[in-house]
Amino acid sequence: MARLATDVPRIKGSGRVWPACGSRLAMTLGFIVGKFYPPHRGHKHLIESARRQVDHLIVMIAAHPEQTIPGELRKAWLEEIHPDCEIRLVPDELENDSRQWADFTIRYLGRAPDVVFTSEDYGPVYAELMGSRHVMIDRDRTAFPVSGTLIREGPLNHLDMLEPCVRAYFVRRIVLIGxxxxxxxxxxxxxxxxxxxxxxxxxxxxxxxxxxxxxxxxxxxxxxxxxxxxxxxxxxxxxxxxxxRTAKGVSWGLVGASVRENNTVEHLDRLFATAKDRKFPVFISPHYLFPFDQAWQFGGLVEHSMLDEREFFRPDPLSVDGFANSGADWLDRFKPYIEDGETIVVSPHKVWGPQTNDLVLQLRKLRINKVILAGMLANLCVESHLRELLEQGFEIAVVKDATAGPRHPTIGDGYQAAVTNYGFLANDVLTTDHAVKLMGN
Structure with missing residues (x-):
């Protein structure tokens, strides 16, 4: 919201000053036009920012028959991503001329929109020709450094910038027959x-x-x-x-480099194997999201991202339909450790709040007061559990190379932030080699 305020400090028109954010614009109809070829996170940011400020938002897709992604498919995607908006599809038959598009828009809508939202240089002129107010949102692509051209040139390199329904169109599928x-x-x-x-x-x-x-x-x-x-x-x-929709993991673009650099998967495997061999009790704190969680009305960046992308999604708390090998399932190489009948799987954790499952209760019931903590993600679930367990009086050692964190283009490196906090908070910060050695003594 602060970024939007920086982009458009105030909207002026008809002798009045309109707030660009923080309150709704006193308008009925908002309008966005674009190719959405394909829809990406930048488009989503534009549409959601606009929708918060008007009573009704029309998003118009201009599709050309030579474009490789059918317009009807793009329309279906936007209808799924933005069910509270009216999505329309028109043929892209006009020249790149603001006057032609302004005249066409008024004829097509039957009126001029009250406000036009864009992230392009043509926006102010286009809106002025219709007598509409204009809001420029993230022109410099600082919030989401992505474009349709960039996606089309290498979609698999930018899956993290696509919503699940769009990702499913681009991911490669391998079929094994025999x-x-x-x-x-x-x-x-x-x-x-x-x-x-x-x-x-x-x-x-x-x-x-x-x-x-x-x-x-x-x-x-x-x-x-x-x-x-x-x-x-x-x-x-x-x-x-x-x-x-979740192939490669919807967060892989943010966390993949950290996972590879730390050898996180291999180190977790070593911790599992050593704990099982030395008869240490193992606890798993899973994360799931359910359909009713999608209705939450407020939250931070991580919460909104996970809800929007349906990370760790399960269709129902009492159903495992579609669970196997989904983003919510265990990694295959860890299943023998977790499903051996001895590992304790506690109730789901919600990532952004510590007191959301029964891990502390399970530990107390087994009279355990020392915990070796590892897993994903370093600055979210792991740090959340670290703080909760410390506050509950446990002694905690974190294995810093058996975790990983996201690298956000504007917020920063979540893993490095977490490791810094581990040093301040934890009773000890270990490597996998050190942890394995301690468990073996």
């Missing part, structure tokens, strides 16, 4: 681990195993119907499309 028991599942798991992404199991196999459940060798083999094959194909496609 006879039964030829290693497809194992290969899929290994490829997913190699490329830091997710994989989708074969639904047909799951369906077949359900058909066999409860049967004996003396029972006749189950029959198949044509409708079953259709159901299998549709469910497989649904799961693949859902997985494509």
């Amino acid at each position: 006879a039964e028991s030829t290693g497809k599942t194992t290969l899929a798991q290994q490829l997913a681990e190699q490329f830091d992404t997710i994989w989708v199991p074969e639904y047909g196999r799951e369906h077949w195993e359900r058909k066999l459940a409860g049967r004996t060798l003396s029972d006749p083999p189950p029959s198949w119907s044509h409708d079953e094959f259709v159901d299998i194909a549709e469910e497989q496609q649904r799961r693949e499309n859902l997985a494509a």
Whole structure:
């Protein structure tokens, strides 16, 4: 909000001074026009900033038939991302002339909009020709340094700038085909681990195993119907499309470098293995978001980002539909440690607040007062738990290379900030080598 105020200190018109932010503009109709080719985080920032300031916002997509992403698809994306806006699609048939577009807009809408929001240099002239007020938002792309051209030139390099529905369009999909028991599942798991992404199991196999459940060798083999094959194909496609929205991890663009530099996954694996070998109790504090969380009305940057991108999303607290291999699932290489029947998985943690699960209760019930803390993310869940456990009287050592943090283009390096705080707060800050040695003594 402060950034918007810097972009547009005041809006002047008709002898009145209009606040650019902090309160709604006293207007009925706001208007945005663009190609949205494709929609990205910068567009989302523009639309959300505009929507907060008007009673009704129309977003008009100008699509040309030669563009490779169909206009109808872009319209569907924006309708999903911004359900509180009216999304319209028009053919891009005019020259790049502000007068032509101003005349067309008035004819198309049946009136001039009260305010036009843009992040482009043409905006002031275009708005003035319609007699509309203009708001410039983030012209220098400081909030989100991205453009449609940049996305089209290398979409896989900018997945963090795309909403899940748009990401699913660009991510590459690999299909493994082969006879039964030829290693497809194992290969899929290994490829997913190699490329830091997710994989989708074969639904047909799951369906077949359900058909066999409860049967004996003396029972006749189950029959198949044509409708079953259709159901299998549709469910497989649904799961693949859902997985494509979080492929590579929706936060990988922010945290990937830190994970690689710290060898976080490998170090966590060593901690798991040593703890299990030395009979240390292991606790997992998971993070999930549910549909009702999407209705929250206020929060910070991380909270909004996770809600918007449906990170760690589960469709229902009582359902695991679509959970396997999603962003909310355990990493495959950690599943043997977590699902061994001995690891304690506490209730979900919400990242931005410490007192949101029963970790302290579980530790108290086992009379544990010393904790080795590791996992993701360094400056969020890990630091949140560190502060909570210290305040509850526990002695805490943090393993600094068995975690990682985001690097935000404007906010800074979350991992380095966390490590600094660990030094101030924790009883000890360890490396994985040191932690493994201590557990082995």
